[in-house]
Amino acid sequence: MTRNTALAATLALPFLVAACGTPQERCISNNTSEYRTVSSLLAEVEGNLARGYAWEERQVVRDRLTQCRTVWRDKDGNRVVGYEPCWRDYVDTQRYRVPIDPAAEERKRDNLAARQEKLRGRAEAVVQACRAAYPEEQG
Incomplete structure (x- = not known):
């Protein structure tokens, strides 16, 4: 999920809850x-x-090694679906103390x-x- 999609989903949540x-x-x-x-x-x-003290949060983008779906053709031209390691970004929320x-x-x-x-x-x-x-x- 992209960051903009995640933000849109977060902003839409109160409207969905209000409809219930x-x-x-x-x-x-x-x-x-x-x-x-x-x-x-x-x-x-x-x-x-x-x-x-107060708590504040910040969003940090990190890399994570995961399995990605890949599609390729073998020597006979047959379609092969497999998985291979790849790096993906994910957003982590860090909570930290702030003096008051x-x-x-x-x-x-x-x-x-x-x-x-x-x-x-x-x-x-x-x-x-x-x-x-x-x-x-x-x-």
């Missing part, structure tokens, strides 16, 4: 995405503060916590409205 689920689940998911994003960022910042500024992280945490509180009321109202608009049968 019941109407109620889609309604809740579509209308609470900002609250969930802020909550996720807040959890990440709190983890950074607890550890004393604790004061800046604390300010970021405080701002995200305030933003989360503002969004919480709207998210709760949206969930109730979606449950009322799309009641699910209890089976």
Whole structure:
């Protein structure tokens, strides 16, 4: 898979997931995405503060020796399919530590916590409205 194809598949995944689920689940998911994003960022910042450093990732292209399918003709002109060793590129994700500024992280945490509180009321109202608009049968 080429890098562009892998990137396109990664970007399309949220749309595929959003297409799944019941109407109620889609309604809740579509209308609470900002609250969930802020909550996720807040959890990440709190983890950074607890550890004393942040994690970042980078993509590294490496070579790997593998078996490649080859087709050739023998001395009689017959088509022969076989495998031979060859080098292929693959993308590896490296995770590494990054130092943080604790004061800046604390300010970021405080701002995200305030933003989360503002969004919480709207998210709760949206969930109730979606449950009322799309009641699910209890089976």
